[in-house]
Amino acid sequence: xxxxxxxLEEFLVNGFYTQKFATNAKVYDDVNxxxxxxxxxxxxxxxxxxxxxxxxxQLSWLEDKLTQMxxxxxxxxxxxxxxxxxxx
Numbered sequence: 001x002x003x004x005x006x007x008l009e010e011f012l013v014n015g016f017y018t019q020k021f022a023t024n025a026k027v028y029d030d031v032n033x034x035x036x037x038x039x040x041x042x043x044x045x046x047x048x049x050x051x052x053x054x055x056x057x058q059l060s061w062l063e064d065k066l067t068q069m070x071x072x073x074x075x076x077x078x079x080x081x082x083x084x085x086x087x088x
């Protein structure tokens with residue numbers, strides 16, 4: 001598995017995670033991969049009709065992570081599995 005234990009636990013609970021970028025040879029301590037759950041922005045996700053205010057507190061979490069990384073002089077690579085409001 002490519003996720004470390006903390007990232008895997010975060011993903012299983014929330015559907016999003018962050019962890020340090022790593023290759024087979026090196027972990028980059030100043031580069032972070034942030035994977036967001038883009039289902040929270042997907043226009044065919046009918047769950048959003050009843051929960052329109054930051055489902056899972058993902059946006060608050062993302063803001064906190066980015067603020068922390070900026071303060072530490074780190075880089076963030078933001079990924080998701082499909083663009084917001086895209087067709088499947």
